[in-house]
Amino acid sequence: MNQGQDLTGTGSALGANGSTGTNLSVSDTERKKAVKRQKYNRENELKWIHACTRLQADNVKKSTKYKKLVRHGVPTSVRGRVWLFLAKADLYRQPGLFEQLCKRGPLPIHEVIERDIHRCYPDHVHFRNGMGGTGQQDLHAVLKAYAHYKPSVGYCQGMGRLVGMMLMQMPVEDAFWLLVATIEGYMQDYYTPSLRQLRIDAQVFERLLRDQDPPLAEHLEKNDVIPLMYMTQWFMTLYTMSLPWASVLRVWDVFYYDGVKALFRVGLAILQLCREHLLNKCPTSSELLAYILHIPLENLAPKPLLEAALQIKLRKQSVQKLIAVTAESMDAAAAGTGSGAKTTSTSTSISASTSTSTSAASKGRRRSVFSANGATTMNSKIDDSQDISAGTSAPTSSASSAMGSTSFSPLGVFKTRKRAGTIHK
Numbered sequence: 001m002n003q004g005q006d007l008t009g010t011g012s013a014l015g016a017n018g019s020t021g022t023n024l025s026v027s028d029t030e031r032k033k034a035v036k037r038q039k040y041n042r043e044n045e046l047k048w049i050h051a052c053t054r055l056q057a058d059n060v061k062k063s064t065k066y067k068k069l070v071r072h073g074v075p076t077s078v079r080g081r082v083w084l085f086l087a088k089a090d091l092y093r094q095p096g097l098f099e100q101l102c103k104r105g106p107l108p109i110h111e112v113i114e115r116d117i118h119r120c121y122p123d124h125v126h127f128r129n130g131m132g133g134t135g136q137q138d139l140h141a142v143l144k145a146y147a148h149y150k151p152s153v154g155y156c157q158g159m160g161r162l163v164g165m166m167l168m169q170m171p172v173e174d175a176f177w178l179l180v181a182t183i184e185g186y187m188q189d190y191y192t193p194s195l196r197q198l199r200i201d202a203q204v205f206e207r208l209l210r211d212q213d214p215p216l217a218e219h220l221e222k223n224d225v226i227p228l229m230y231m232t233q234w235f236m237t238l239y240t241m242s243l244p245w246a247s248v249l250r251v252w253d254v255f256y257y258d259g260v261k262a263l264f265r266v267g268l269a270i271l272q273l274c275r276e277h278l279l280n281k282c283p284t285s286s287e288l289l290a291y292i293l294h295i296p297l298e299n300l301a302p303k304p305l306l307e308a309a310l311q312i313k314l315r316k317q318s319v320q321k322l323i324a325v326t327a328e329s330m331d332a333a334a335a336g337t338g339s340g341a342k343t344t345s346t347s348t349s350i351s352a353s354t355s356t357s358t359s360a361a362s363k364g365r366r367r368s369v370f371s372a373n374g375a376t377t378m379n380s381k382i383d384d385s386q387d388i389s390a391g392t393s394a395p396t397s398s399a400s401s402a403m404g405s406t407s408f409s410p411l412g413v414f415k416t417r418k419r420a421g422t423i424h425k
Contacts, residue, residue, distance in 0.1 A: 080169030
């Protein structure tokens with residue numbers, strides 16, 4: 001049969017690959033698009049390499065050109081390098097120190113780290129037992145080294161999620177210094193025994209939600225669903241437990257460029273994307289919380305999520321000022337209560353069982369009230385399937401033993417979320 005023979009009488013002809021001329025043109029269009037994307041990505045790679053080798057991070061963060069680049073996503077090939085650059089990890093890096101920390105003797109907190117390692121990214125080939133990857137070994141090394149590096153923090157459940165993500169993008173020592181730069185430069189006081197910064201940011205988030213969407217804020221408040229119940233999981237793990245993989249990477253790109261403002265924007269965007277469902281189909285607190293903690297991943301794809309987040313107008317200076325004012329108010333309230341004779345205005349209820357079903361979420365709720373120093377007590381059942389264990393308090397640090405019953409474990413109630421179709425390779 002001749003390749004140009006007309007088979008249908010309509011003028012459709014088979015090409016050399018057996019497809020019609022129409023299909024061939026479509027395929028050709030896709031090929032051109034792929035070539036264009038490849039060229040665009042290569043140009044972006046070169047721009048980021050130039051930034052990392054020739055420019056200062058602070059200047060790049062002021063650049064409109066690089067802001068546009070980061071919002072379109074950092075190329076995979078240079079993503080780890082760009083994160084290190086934007087976080088200014090080299091300011092913290094001390095040659096030879098990581099190796100020295102790895103050689104130091106065991107600390108009591110290392111037993112807790114050992115128990116938590118297998119819960120970090122169990123669906124990722126690099127961290128899965130029996131797959132030949134060094135993920136668990138590297139994760140263990142970084143967390144143990146950090147416990148020596150910063151004894152006042154030691155280890156907090158949730159840090160493993162950060163380190164695991166970093167290890168997917170860079171060598172083990174680079175991951176250690178990025179962890180140091182992230183906590184010191186972006187998340188100070190998030191992992192201390194009192195979780196001070198997290199509590200401050202929860203109040204700020206509540207204020208921002210009230211300003212951005214009063215009806216939704218009122219609906220959540222009326223049902224006693226406060227930000228600390230859900231944003232603990234979001235902020236302390238940098239959304240690694242709540243978003244599909246592609247979205248997590250894009251959020252981290254923006255986070256290292258814009259700072260903590262990005263966390264607020266993304267959180268507000270998540271609520272915006274599921275607003276109608278929350279207002280119309282979640283009339284009770286248990287239904288609200290169950291849905292917010294288990295939003296279908298297909299509803300949080302990177303394009304709509306980032307578009308919604310970046311449309312939310314938040315100025316960095318305004319967020320910083322709001323955080324500072326909230327911190328001052330919280331500290332003044334704590335000082336006014338002395339040793340805890342009365343509770344502060346930050347008294348809140350925390351769900352201690354928001355695992356899988358609405359009924360379980362409703363049945364398992366317990367009240368826990370912040371004391372003057374900002375800590376709480378909480379009892380929750382230990383579940384080996386939890387990614388962030390309830391078996392030890394979070395944060396679990398060398399200082400936490402001195403806290404006694406004032407340790408607070410908001411993360412202990414969250415189970416690992418199985419990511420359908422995201423077995424990372």
